[in-house]
Amino acid sequence: MDRGSVYAVELMKPPQMGxxxxxxxxxxxxDISELMEETNTEDREELIQxxxxxxxxxxxxxxxxAEYISLFHHALQTTARKVALASAVxxxxxxxxxxRELVLASLARAGTPIGVLIRRYLRQIHQLDAPHYSISIxxxxxIDENALHYILEQHPGKKIQFVDGWTGKGAITSVLHEAISRFNQKYLLRLDADLAVLADPGHCVQTFGTREDFLIPSACLNSTVSGLISRTVHRDDxxxxxxxxxxxxxxxxIAEDVSNLFVDTISAHFADIAAEAKEQAAELIRHEDDYVPTWKGxxxxxxxxxxxxxxxxxxxxxxxxxxxxxxxxxVPWKILVDSVDNPNLAHIIxxxxxxxVLVEExxxxxYSCCGIIRPMRGENQ
Incomplete structure (x- = not known):
């Protein structure tokens, strides 16, 4: 992973966060905790649109x-083995x-818990202590080019693997491929833009644990299951x-944080599912031509x-x-579901x-469900 040009800008040191x-x-x-305030949902939606x-x-x-938090804990207990198996695959x-010469780069923030799980599995089952960074796209x-440069400087010769939680339409998959292509051309590099995800219902990637559209409990919450980190921000000021x-x-x-509970509960299953995960991964590799992205979703x-x-x-x-x-x-307009009785959708309902919000079957x-954002103007308002 030799760099084709010198990156002359002095990069910041990572703060203690999360x-x-x-x-x-x-x-x-x-860390911009003291530099900006949140925007309420209605105003934010109008501004975005x-x-x-x-x-x-x-x-x-x-x-x-309290009822919703109880649902999260129930979902975590009932899906922990399934999430562990997908993470292991x-x-x-x-x-x-x-x-083994590997660096994990999870995409903040949905990818962060998954990156932690993958790192823990590699360490527990393969005795591989892979560095793991969470970066913004x-x-x-x-993508945050400064973050990529930092990883390259800290780990010359290692291969970067990008990690996210799941795919929807595949927008971030496309953004990643375009961004890495530009980065490679700009700095004469050959980074691999492959994105590894836990679930790929959109059939957008080739490195996935499952293509089933099931409930990953970390999707139920925001920062309190992602290391207490907000969405990422990019503002020139x-x-x-x-x-x-x-x-x-x-x-x-911190009192409401379940980030470590989530990864601890799932990683406790790794020893039991490792053999099964190895078999499933070997099968996917043997028949990888059958799993190329079709963007079916x-x-x-x-x-x-x-x-x-x-x-x-x-x-x-x-x-x-x-x-x-x-x-x-x-600001949702309506929610489409395959069935209101689908157990994966209890938190959605x-x-x-x-x-x-109206729910339609x-x-x-x-996909098992689809969220439609309310247009803030026009005939669908």
């Missing part, structure tokens, strides 16, 4: 009810394809040359967009993870009821 143990992850982010970039504001984080695929602005993209560290929510989204007469495809958020995000931090989707 509630994970230091060995689990290093956040390559600037009027053209303000989503990365220039932070949403007010949803404060879940992804880890085995990464190891087989990248080797933003649709419409690209907050970031100087050489600084990483920004994020807030919500230290005040986008065909469904195009049909939904046409039928509902939605001008902007960015208002359609498919999959359990993305639908949850719509309900937690956007609860959130929709809490926010007074629809059985012709690749």
């Amino acid at each position: 509630s994970y143990p230091a060995e689990d992850v290093t956040f390559l982010l600037k 009027a053209g303000t970039h989503y990365s220039e504001m932070l949403p007010v984080e949803y404060q879940p009810s 992804v880890a085995e695929l990464i190891l087989a394809r990248k080797g 933003i649709r419409g602005k690209g 907050l970031l100087a040359t050489g600084e990483f993209h920004g994020a807030k560290f919500y230290r005040e929510w 986008m065909h469904d989204i195009s049909r939904i967009q046409q039928e509902l007469e939605i001008d902007d495809v960015n208002l359609i958020k498919p999959g359990v993870g993305e639908t949850t995000r719509v309900l937690l931090r956007r 609860m959130l929709a009821k809490d926010r007074g 629809r059985s012709d989707m690749s």
Whole structure:
């Protein structure tokens, strides 16, 4: 991973951020906790749809009810083995394809807990102590190049593996490929833009644990399951040359934090599922031509967009993870589900009821659910 040009800008040192143990992850982010306030959901939605970039504001984080927190704990207990197996399969695929000279770069913040799980699996099962960084990537602005340069300087010769939680339409997959292509051309490098995810219901990547659209409990919450870190921010007035993209560290929510509970509960299953994970990964590698990305989910989204007469495809958020995000931090119009009785969607139904959002059954989707953001103007308002 020799660098083809000298990067002359002096890079910032990573601050101490997040509630994970230091060995689990290093956040390559600037702590902007004292530099900006959150924007309420309605105002933020209007600004986004009027053209303000989503990365220039932070949403007010949803404060879940006791009932909802209870649902999270139930989901964690019932899906822990399944999430552990998917994490392990992804880890085995990464190891087989990248080797042991490896650095994990999770995409903050949905990718952060998954990166922690993959790192723990590699250490526990393969005695591989892979460095893990969490970095920012933003649709419409690209990846944090300063963070990439920092990783390259700290770990010359190692291969970077990008990690995220799940795929929806595949927007971040596309952003990553475009950003790494530009980065490689700019600095004469050959970084691999492969994205590893826990769940790939959109059929957008080749390194995945499953393509089932199931509930990953970390999707149920925001910062309190992601190391108390906010969404990432990119604003020129907050970031100087050489600084990483920004994020807030919500230290005040430490009592509500379940970030370590989540990864501890799942990683406790690694020893039991390791043999199964190795078999599944070997099978995926043997038949990898059958699992090339087809972007199947986008065909469904195009049909939904046409039928509902939605001008902007960015208002359609498919999959359990993305639908949850719509309900937690956007202004939803309606929620499409394959069945209101789907156990993977209990938290979706609860959130929709809490926010007074219409839920419609629809059985012709690749995804188990789809969140539709309410247009703030026009005929669908």
